[in-house]
Amino acid sequence: MTPAWQATDDELLVGIEAAQGEINETFAQLVELIGEARSRGLAEAKGYRDLPDLVRSVQNVSRSTARSRVKAAEQLAPRRQVSGEALEPDLPVLAAAVAEGALTPEHVREIQAVLAALPPHLDERRAPLEADLTGHARCLDPDAVRRLGRHALALLDPDGARPREPKPTRNKLTLRSLGEGFEARGFFDRESAAIIRSALSPLTAPCPTVPVQDDCCADGEHAGHEPGERDPRSAAERTADGLVELARRMLATGALGVEAGQAVQVTVTVPLETLVTREGGALIGFGDGTLRAAIDAEAALRLACDARMVPIVLASTGEPLFVGREKRCANRAQRRALAQRDGGCAFPGCDAPPQWCVAHHVRHWAHGGCTDLDNLVLLCSQHHTLIHKGDWVITMEGGFPLFHPPPWVPGGPRRNMLQRPDLVGRIPAQRPPPRVATQLVG
Ligand SMILES: [Zn+2]
Numbered sequence: 001m002t003p004a005w006q007a008t009d010d011e012l013l014v015g016i017e018a019a020q021g022e023i024n025e026t027f028a029q030l031v032e033l034i035g036e037a038r039s040r041g042l043a044e045a046k047g048y049r050d051l052p053d054l055v056r057s058v059q060n061v062s063r064s065t066a067r068s069r070v071k072a073a074e075q076l077a078p079r080r081q082v083s084g085e086a087l088e089p090d091l092p093v094l095a096a097a098v099a100e101g102a103l104t105p106e107h108v109r110e111i112q113a114v115l116a117a118l119p120p121h122l123d124e125r126r127a128p129l130e131a132d133l134t135g136h137a138r139c140l141d142p143d144a145v146r147r148l149g150r151h152a153l154a155l156l157d158p159d160g161a162r163p164r165e166p167k168p169t170r171n172k173l174t175l176r177s178l179g180e181g182f183e184a185r186g187f188f189d190r191e192s193a194a195i196i197r198s199a200l201s202p203l204t205a206p207c208p209t210v211p212v213q214d215d216c217c218a219d220g221e222h223a224g225h226e227p228g229e230r231d232p233r234s235a236a237e238r239t240a241d242g243l244v245e246l247a248r249r250m251l252a253t254g255a256l257g258v259e260a261g262q263a264v265q266v267t268v269t270v271p272l273e274t275l276v277t278r279e280g281g282a283l284i285g286f287g288d289g290t291l292r293a294a295i296d297a298e299a300a301l302r303l304a305c306d307a308r309m310v311p312i313v314l315a316s317t318g319e320p321l322f323v324g325r326e327k328r329c330a331n332r333a334q335r336r337a338l339a340q341r342d343g344g345c346a347f348p349g350c351d352a353p354p355q356w357c358v359a360h361h362v363r364h365w366a367h368g369g370c371t372d373l374d375n376l377v378l379l380c381s382q383h384h385t386l387i388h389k390g391d392w393v394i395t396m397e398g399g400f401p402l403f404h405p406p407p408w409v410p411g412g413p414r415r416n417m418l419q420r421p422d423l424v425g426r427i428p429a430q431r432p433p434p435r436v437a438t439q440l441v442g
């Protein structure tokens with residue numbers, strides 16, 4: 001074969017097409033082999049839990065890939081009776097097209113899914129539908145086949161799919177590690193759902209929560225986007241954020257009691273270098289160490305501000321340098337003074353009350369910032385996150401925090417007059433650009 005770099009454009013395209021043909025043929029072969037292994041009961045014989053388990057182990061593929069290969073084999077490979085007599089495969093037309101090498105594994109998966117969704121009372125439509133979809137699959141890609149199949153199902157069965165699995169009746173919720181985070185799955189009965197939705201309702205309202213009128217957002221953005229703009233979060237995203245906020249506030253009350261000998265709390269284990277260089281990672285976990293997940297430096301710095309988290313700072317040797325916050329956290333008197341001075345979240349346009357806020361260090365304590373009133377500012381969790389992203393800069397001027405927006409936000413430095421209407425006319429709400437260049441992010 002000529003190396004790819006020497007091929008003409010046409011040869012290249014023919015080669016790409018031919019390679020897919022080979023994949024399809026290999027798939028047909030695989031279906032036959034797995035089907036034969038199934039007839040022989042090899043999985044049980046060799047001590048595997050089931051056939052997908054055997055395929056996964058032998059082919060070193062994921063469980064889901066193994067399962068879909070076995071599923072294809074179940075319906076496409078010829079079956080054998082106990083007497084050894086061969087029977088037609090379950091889906092003979094599809095099986096023939098696969099054996100020809102005309103279809104990809106994705107085509108097979110889509111067609112099998114459509115046929116599986118066909119309700120039992122329409123069983124006599126199964127064979128024509130199989131033949132139809134297989135015919136179209138020869139020139140339609142798998143996505144188009146899926147759409148075509150859904151369309152056909154809707155026409156055949158206008159009442160829609162009937163529930164196949166028994167509906168869950170007991171509350172359940174699982175958190176499964178997935179990609180960069182965790183996936184939640186669960187079921188709640190109506191009464192439980194009503195309780196959860198009611199508790200979440202004030203926390204899931206779209207921002208801006210302030211009614212959008214011309215005069216009301218005069219002093220700047222709410223929530224970091226333009227006044228009057230729609231909340232960019234979807235309903236599902238708002239629900240998720242609201243649930244986290246709910247748990248955060250519950251933790252803050254300390255009402256959750258004691259677990260494993262200490263108050264329920266979240267710890268952040270962070271190497272000193274991460275705090276100082278703002279590079280590297282940290283671990284977040286429950287106080288009792290049952291769940292731990294990696295977070296980046298920005299999140300670690302942000303969480304270390306939060307009085308409701310317990311930071312554990314490690315030396316380069318891995319030894320804990322200090323645990324807890326001692327003087328790194330605003331005390332009660334300072335919190336009271338901050339609540340008086342900022343009135344709540346100090347971010348321009350925000351109306352979150354003081355009890356929802358963390359006392360953020362304008363200059364982070366890891367960078368030598370002290371826990372004094374003129375280095376602290378109240379921020380709600382949303383704006384705390386925004387500030388730690390580093391685009392907005394806070395300075396203290398005249399004893400009050402002043403927020404300097406990034407270049408893409410129009411308007412100059414500003415304050416949150418919404419929380420302190422009594423100051424209107426006494427201190428300037430805004431200062432015209434140019435903005436100061438000093439970067440003081442904690
Ligand atoms: Zn902070």
Ligand SMILES: [Zn+2]
Nearest residue numbers: 345350380383
């Ligand atoms: Zn805020």
